[in-house]
Structures are given as structure tokens and as C-alpha cells.
Amino acid sequence: MSHLPENIQRTIEEFSKLPGIGTKSAERLTFYLLRKRDQDVREFGDALTGLKQGINYCQICSNLCTKDICGICQNESRNKNVICVVEEMLDLIAMEKASDFKGVFHVLHGVISPVEGVGPDELRIAELISRVKAGDIEEIILALNPSMEGEATAAYIVRNLEGQDVKITRLARGIPVGGDLEYADTQTLRQAMQNRSQY
Amino acid sequence: MSHLPENIQRTIEEFSKLPGIGTKSAERLTFYLLRKRDQDVREFGDALTGLKQGINYCQICSNLCTKDICGICQNESRNKNVICVVEEMLDLIAMEKASDFKGVFHVLHGVISPVEGVGPDELRIAELISRVKAGDIEEIILALNPSMEGEATAAYIVRNLEGQDVKITRLARGIPVGGDLEYADTQTLRQAMQNRSQY
Numbered sequence: 001m002s003h004l005p006e007n008i009q010r011t012i013e014e015f016s017k018l019p020g021i022g023t024k025s026a027e028r029l030t031f032y033l034l035r036k037r038d039q040d041v042r043e044f045g046d047a048l049t050g051l052k053q054g055i056n057y058c059q060i061c062s063n064l065c066t067k068d069i070c071g072i073c074q075n076e077s078r079n080k081n082v083i084c085v086v087e088e089m090l091d092l093i094a095m096e097k098a099s100d101f102k103g104v105f106h107v108l109h110g111v112i113s114p115v116e117g118v119g120p121d122e123l124r125i126a127e128l129i130s131r132v133k134a135g136d137i138e139e140i141i142l143a144l145n146p147s148m149e150g151e152a153t154a155a156y157i158v159r160n161l162e163g164q165d166v167k168i169t170r171l172a173r174g175i176p177v178g179g180d181l182e183y184a185d186t187q188t189l190r191q192a193m194q195n196r197s198q199y
Numbered sequence: 200m201s202h203l204p205e206n207i208q209r210t211i212e213e214f215s216k217l218p219g220i221g222t223k224s225a226e227r228l229t230f231y232l233l234r235k236r237d238q239d240v241r242e243f244g245d246a247l248t249g250l251k252q253g254i255n256y257c258q259i260c261s262n263l264c265t266k267d268i269c270g271i272c273q274n275e276s277r278n279k280n281v282i283c284v285v286e287e288m289l290d291l292i293a294m295e296k297a298s299d300f301k302g303v304f305h306v307l308h309g310v311i312s313p314v315e316g317v318g319p320d321e322l323r324i325a326e327l328i329s330r331v332k333a334g335d336i337e338e339i340i341l342a343l344n345p346s347m348e349g350e351a352t353a354a355y356i357v358r359n360l361e362g363q364d365v366k367i368t369r370l371a372r373g374i375p376v377g378g379d380l381e382y383a384d385t386q387t388l389r390q391a392m393q394n395r396s397q398y
Contacts, residue, residue, distance in 0.1 A: 004292070005265045011250045014243040018228055029217055030250070031288050034263065038251050044213040049244030051210045051229070052237050064233065066204045089230050093203070 008034070060131070062107040062124045064089055072104055079103045081138040085128060085157065087111050087145060095143060103141070106131065111149040112156055120156055128157065132164050142170040207233070259330070261306040261323045263288055271303055278302045280337040284327060284356065286310050286344060294342060302340070305330065310348040311355055319355055327356065331363050341369040 004012075008030060015026035033041050057063070058070035061083075065071065072078060082103030086092050092105050108123045120126075131137065142157065144150035158168055173191035175184055184192070203211075207229060214225035232240050256262070257269035260282075264270065271277060281302030285291050291304050307322045319325075330336060341356065343349035357367055372390035374383055383391070 005254055005263060007246070007249050007252060007254065007265075008263065010246045014246045017239075017243075019231055020224070020227075025219070027289055027292060028219075032218055033247070033250060034254065034288075040216075041250055042248055044216075045244045045246070045248030045250070047206070047209045047213045047244070048232070048247060049241055050206050051232060051240055051244070053206060055204055055206065055233065064204060064207065066206075089233075090226055093226060 057124075061105045062109060062127060063092060063105060077102070081136055082141065083128070083131065083137060083139070084141045084143050086143050087150065087153075091143065091145075103139075108144075108153065111144065111147075111153040113149045113152075123153070125153075125157060125160070129160050132161055132166055137166050139167045139169060142168065144170070146173060256323075260304045261308060261326060262291060262304060263306075276301070280335055281340065282327070282330065282336060282338070283340045283342050285342050286349065286352075290342065290344075302338075307343075307352065310343065310346075310352040312348045312351075322352070324352075324356060324359070328359050331360055331365055336365050338366045338368060341367065343369070345372060 011030045011033070012023070012026045015021055015029050016023050018026075021029070033044070054066045055064055056066070056068075058065050058073055059068050060073045061070060063070040063072060067074075073080075079102050083106050084095060084101060084103055085106045085108065086095060087108055087110065089107060089109075092107055095101060095105075106124065106128045108125060108128070110118050110123050112118060112120055112123065128140075132140065140157075140161065142154045144154050154170065161168060172195055173188060174195060175181065175188065175192050181189070210229045210232070211222070211225045214220055214228050215222050217225075220228070232243070253265045254263055255265075255267075257264050257272055258267050259272045260269060262269040262271060266273075272279075278301050282305050283294060283300060283302055284305045284307065285294060286307055286309065288306060288308075291306055294300060294304075305323065305327045307324060307327070309317050309322050311317060311319055311322065327339075331339065339356075339360065341353045343353050353369065360367060371394055372387065373394060374380065374387065374391050380388070
């Protein structure tokens with residue numbers, strides 16, 4: 001597309017680097033922005049340019065924040081003795097949106113995956129163990145994805161917390177709300193049956 | 200999501216303003232970028248900030264370009280006597296990718312749509328009429344979408360070119376390549392039958 005102006009071409013290329021956005025979508029987004037006011041487009045550009053400025057990991061829970069300690073860990077009303085362990089930031093956001101969970105988090109920033117060459121040392125597991133060993137933690141809720149990697153990571157954490165005086169739990173498995181029994185896989189059905197609850 | 204750093208929140212909001220990108224996707228894209236190198240993210244930001252700089256309409260065909268006349272209109276080897284009329288830039292790009300069309304274009308930047316309050320004056324139709332009246336145009340190919348608005352716009356152009364010595368054609372209607380007869384609508388089938396060609 002050599003006849004497209006260089007700035008347009010460049011923006012299309014940048015968009016198409018994003019996951020799930022192919023060339024067609026990248027073109028559509030770029031021409032959408034070209035129809036927007038100059039200021040709106042510049043604001044988007046500025047947001048991206050400044051995205052990573054001053055962002056670092058919370059020293060306690062590895063949540064992304066602009067201070068040393070994140071807002072959740074600083075919040076007086078949250079129960080510091082219950083830690084919900086999540087794989088990544090998006091899971092933390094989902095948990096915060098969904099639940100009235102009043103404990104704190106620990107973000108691993110990944111899962112153990114031999115296929116992708118991710119071992120325990122690449123994750124924030126040591127930090128989690130240290131938090132528990134520092135004492136006063138009552139419960140660790142492993143809110144990891146029910147995938148092979150999630151299970152392996154959970155098993156690794158459980159093994160490394162052996163001998164610690166802490167309750168370790170995990171999220172319930174079952175039929176998702178709005179889901180359909182007919183389409184549920186056998187593993188999910190089996191676990192939903194095992195963990196059935198009284199009406 | 201008040202506990203997310205302001206820069207992250209802002210980028211999520213900017214992404215979710217884009218068509219077809221909801222909050223979940225915007226979050227996913229933002230956290231994807233947060234895992235990228237600082238420089239990569241800045242380059243994306245710079246591309247957007249500079250996107251609209253120096254972009255204007257070709258004085259002949261209304262293609263977007265950085266000069267007064269676009270590369271296609273300047274190209275000596277293109278036939279200036281055949282004009283392919285398209286609704287928008289994405290259509291021009293699609294035509295350029297697909298065909299070995301050697302004529303030039305005219306971009307209307309929209310279609311007549313009473314529902315959305317777009318009349319002929321909002322489009323580059325007058326410029327097209329002027330091009331034809333200036334003489335030497337042999338053929339106008341109306342490559343508009345086969346939608347109500349596309350048809351209305353085509354009809355309006357045809358009416359305004361009455362009495363001009365120019366051939367007006369439109370793209371063939373028929374079964375798309377890779378398409379399935381079974382799923383084709385009756386209008387398409389009817390037109391495909393009418394315009395059938397000899398083997």
C-alpha cells in the first residue's frame with residue numbers, strides 16, 4: 001500500500017501488532033481515528049506515550065501501581081490476613097469487579113508453563129511464600145485458571161507452603177451462571193456434582 | 200476501577216472508544232502493552248500523535264495524502280479517463296489490493312443517508328460532477344456498496360450526470376468466490392443468474 005501516507009501506514013502497522021487485531025481491523029481503526037477530531041487522536045497518542053510512565057509493582061502484592069504500595073494494600077478496611085492469588089492483572093480486575101472480596105491480592109504475573117519456558121522463578125511465587133512466612137496470614141485463596149498451567153502452579157504453591165499454619169483454598173468449580181448443562185464438559189459436571197450445595 | 204493507576208485507566212478508556220472494542224478488550228490490549236518494552240509502546244503513541252499531521256485530501260480525487268495531489272493521480276501510468284467511485288478510503292485500499300485497475304479513483308467519503316442526516320452536499324459528489332464536466336472522462340465505475348444507501352447515492356450520481364457523454368458502470372453482482380449457493384440471498388442469486396457468463 002505504498003500510496004498511503006507514511007503516518008497512516010505506520011499507525012495501521014502499530015495497531016496490527018496488537019493481539020486479535022489483523023490488518024483489516026487495523027485499517028478500520030486507523031481510518032476511524034482519521035475521521036475524529038485532531039485533539040481526540042492526540043489524547044489517545046498521549047495516553048499511550050505516558051502509559052508506562054511511573055508504573056511499578058506494589059512491593060507487597062505485585063499489583064501495578066504508581067506508588068511503592070498499591071491502593072488495595074494501603075486500604076485500611078481490607079483484611080490483610082486473607083490473600084487472593086491471581087495469575088495476572090486482568091484477573092485481579094475481574095475479581096474486584098465481581099466480588100465483595102475484602103482481603104488483599106497477590107499477582108503472580110504468569111503461570112508455570114514448561115512449554116513457554118516459564119518456571120517458578122519467573123513468577124512472583126517467592127514473594128508470596130515470604131508474605132506467608134512473615135506470619136499473620138490466615139487464608140490463601142488460589143484463584144488461578146482451571147487450566148493445566150494453573151493447576152501446576154497451584155500445586156507448586158501448595159507444596160512450598162507445606163508446614164505453614166495457613167488455610168489454602170481455591171475457587172469453586174461448577175456450572176457457570178447462564179451456562180448450559182448440555183454443553184458442560186464432563187470434568188466440570190463431575191466437580192459440580194461433588195461440590196453440590198444444599199438448597 | 201479506582202485502584203488502577205491513572206495512566207492505565209486512561210489508556211483503557213481511549214481503547215474502548217474505538218469501534219468494536221469493549222471494556223474487556225480495552226483492558227486486554229492495555230495490559231498487553233504494559234508487558235511490552237517502553238520503546239514499543241512509545242512508538243505506538245508517537246504514531247497516533249502524528250497520525251493526522253499533514254494529512255489532507257487530494258485536490259483531484261479526495262484520496263487522503265500528504266501533498267496536494269495523491270500518488271495515484273500523479274502516477275503517469277494510470278488512465279485518468281476512467282474513474283472508480285468509492286465510498287471511503289477502506290474501499291479504495293481494498294480495490295487497489297484486489298485488482299489491476301489502472302484508472303484513477305474518486306472517494307466520496309460517505310454515502311447519502313437520510314437516517315444519519317448525510318445529504319449529497321456532505322459528500323464529494325459535486326467534485327466528481329466537476330471532474331466529468333471538465334471533459335475527457337470515458338467511464339465512471341460506481342464501486343459503491345450494494346446497500347440501500349449505496350444504491351441511493353449511485354442513483355443520485357447517475358441523475359446528476361445525465362446528458363454528459365460518459366459511460367457509467369457498476370461492479371458485477373453475483374456469488375462471492377468461496378461463497379455457498381445455499382446461503383446466498385434471493386436478490387444475489389437473481390442477479391447472479393441474470394448476469395451469468397459464458398464458460
